[in-house]
Amino acid sequence: MPGVGHVIPHTPLAIDFWYVRKCPGTRLFFLSHMHSDHTMGLTSTWSNRPIYCSPTTARLLRLKLQVKEKWIHPLEVGEPSLLPLDDIGKERLTVTLIDANHCPGAVMFLFEGYFGSILYTGDFRYSPSMLREPCLRANTTIDVLYLDTTNCDPNRTLPSRQQATQQIKEIIRGYPNHDVVIGLYTLGKETLLVELAIEFQTWIEVTFERIETLKVLELPDVFTTDRGAGRIRVVNRSGVCRAAVDKWNQEQPTLAILPTSRPLVSLHPMHVVPYSDHSSYQELEEFVFALKPTSLVPIVGNCVPGSLSALIPGKKRHEILVPQSVQRYMLRESESLLRSTAYTRHYYRHVRPLSPKGVVFEQESAEGEMDTENSENDSDCILVTCENDSDCILGLETWETSALSRQSLGHGIDQDGNIMSDDNNSQHTGKENDQHITDCMSNSPKNDSGSSSGSLPELNGEYLNKLENSIIKDLPFAEEDFKNWGLLPRSFVQQFPLCPLKDPDEDDL
Numbered sequence: 001m002p003g004v005g006h007v008i009p010h011t012p013l014a015i016d017f018w019y020v021r022k023c024p025g026t027r028l029f030f031l032s033h034m035h036s037d038h039t040m041g042l043t044s045t046w047s048n049r050p051i052y053c054s055p056t057t058a059r060l061l062r063l064k065l066q067v068k069e070k071w072i073h074p075l076e077v078g079e080p081s082l083l084p085l086d087d088i089g090k091e092r093l094t095v096t097l098i099d100a101n102h103c104p105g106a107v108m109f110l111f112e113g114y115f116g117s118i119l120y121t122g123d124f125r126y127s128p129s130m131l132r133e134p135c136l137r138a139n140t141t142i143d144v145l146y147l148d149t150t151n152c153d154p155n156r157t158l159p160s161r162q163q164a165t166q167q168i169k170e171i172i173r174g175y176p177n178h179d180v181v182i183g184l185y186t187l188g189k190e191t192l193l194v195e196l197a198i199e200f201q202t203w204i205e206v207t208f209e210r211i212e213t214l215k216v217l218e219l220p221d222v223f224t225t226d227r228g229a230g231r232i233r234v235v236n237r238s239g240v241c242r243a244a245v246d247k248w249n250q251e252q253p254t255l256a257i258l259p260t261s262r263p264l265v266s267l268h269p270m271h272v273v274p275y276s277d278h279s280s281y282q283e284l285e286e287f288v289f290a291l292k293p294t295s296l297v298p299i300v301g302n303c304v305p306g307s308l309s310a311l312i313p314g315k316k317r318h319e320i321l322v323p324q325s326v327q328r329y330m331l332r333e334s335e336s337l338l339r340s341t342a343y344t345r346h347y348y349r350h351v352r353p354l355s356p357k358g359v360v361f362e363q364e365s366a367e368g369e370m371d372t373e374n375s376e377n378d379s380d381c382i383l384v385t386c387e388n389d390s391d392c393i394l395g396l397e398t399w400e401t402s403a404l405s406r407q408s409l410g411h412g413i414d415q416d417g418n419i420m421s422d423d424n425n426s427q428h429t430g431k432e433n434d435q436h437i438t439d440c441m442s443n444s445p446k447n448d449s450g451s452s453s454g455s456l457p458e459l460n461g462e463y464l465n466k467l468e469n470s471i472i473k474d475l476p477f478a479e480e481d482f483k484n485w486g487l488l489p490r491s492f493v494q495q496f497p498l499c500p501l502k503d504p505d506e507d508d509l
């Protein structure tokens with residue numbers, strides 16, 4: 001499951017996206033909040049890249065994921081912050097964090113820079129007060145709105161959280177002799193718990209793990225880990241099921257309450273209450289109508305209802321010119337990744353000279369910004385430009401050594417590096433090909449021992465050189481072409497082997 005994060009095209013920015021090798025040009029990482037679908041891929045081993053988030057999220061990040069302190073950069077909510085977008089202090093962005101009204105520490109990000117204005121809501125529950133935020137009031141145009149579309153169904157209405165809280169209170173009042181179990185995720189809805197504690201004058205019983213989180217949040221002192229100390233107990237959401245409820249009722253009459261916007265059926269003693277920390281469709285409409293963004297990107301899923309899209313004025317977004325200093329900034333990170341140990345285990349294919357475009361990056365697709373799925377599919381693509389006032393952009397794609405060998409040999413390259421015809425190739429069975437691949441990889445004569453090729457041998461350098469030379473001979477362009485055009489530095493050509501472009505429709509062998 002890839003999570004719900006996004007890499008912002010034409011920028012070195014990513015939000016809630018932690019697969020660094022899939023976005024090598026990204027330099028600044030932002031975390032909207034600590035729900036697990038937004039931290040997927042983020043671990044205690046995170047290094048070399050700053051993570052920007054709210055102060056509360058920063059504390060939770062240390063506690064829950066043990067991310068090293070030096071990489072966590074909390075930013076004050078509501079105050080614009082300037083962050084560098086290059087190494088020379090020329091290009092900067094302004095980012096302002098806005099309370100997302102979702103869970104503790106959750107924020108929206110407003111980014112302003114050479115790319116225009118981008119508002120990334122993360123998960124949020126709309127409140128009219130958001131539109132009164134100085135940064136949103138001052139901005140007349142949001143170029144791209146990344147919108148939390150969790151509840152984006154025009155056919156569903158949701159009560160406000162105040163109304164849902166009242167519903168929960170009514171249910172509990174109806175069963176004065178019952179204990180109450182509330183199923184929650186590890187973070188969120190703490191305000192509801194505090195309100196219930198005050199209303200029913202009871203401790204809220206929680207696990208040791210949860211109370212560690214609650215301590216960080218500095219909430220009113222209504223929580224305890226003492227079993228039996230209070231009438232209301234919190235358990236993990238996944239722990240509320242029919243069997244568990246039956247078991248609890250064998251010991252003591254117990255109500256189970258699930259505060260969630262998911263369309264589940266209530267069946268006494270399990271009560272599902274539509275208490276949601278995500279905006280309802282009607283709230284999203286109000287938000288989009290007020291902001292009138294130039295374009296809209298759903299954070300959850302791939303599409304938005306037509307009725308919501310219709311609220312967008314239909315203005316054309318201006319072309320984005322990525323400053324050269326920013327391109328170099330992104331490229332430097334890409335190069336350092338390529339040189340890292342992990343990357344030296346990969347080889348490169350798809351060297352594809354494109355039409356010279358100066359410093360203008362490729363236009364957005366008709367669908368708008370890159371979504372998570374697309375970023376997955378294109379995730380190994382990196383943009384490469386030349387060091388000196390370059391006019392070229394190359395797309396490189398990495399692949400595993402095993403894929404290289406299969407691909408190359410599938411095109412028909414024998415052990416001596418000669419290109420074979422498809423006819424020759426077709427004489428081999430799949431099994432024979434596998435053996436052939438193994439032999440070529442080890443660059444040794446047929447292995448008389450007949451040992452298994454269960455583990456892939458290292459590619460032999462000499463064989464690789466032969467392989468590359470044979471492939472380069474067949475390319476429709478030569479290294480000389482690049483040099484003549486001034487498109488590619490010699491060091492680059494020497495560093496990265498060139499391989500032919502693979503037809504995307506072609507089946508892998």
Ligand SMILES: [Zn+2]
Pocket residue numbers: 033035102103123
């Ligand atoms: Zn969330």
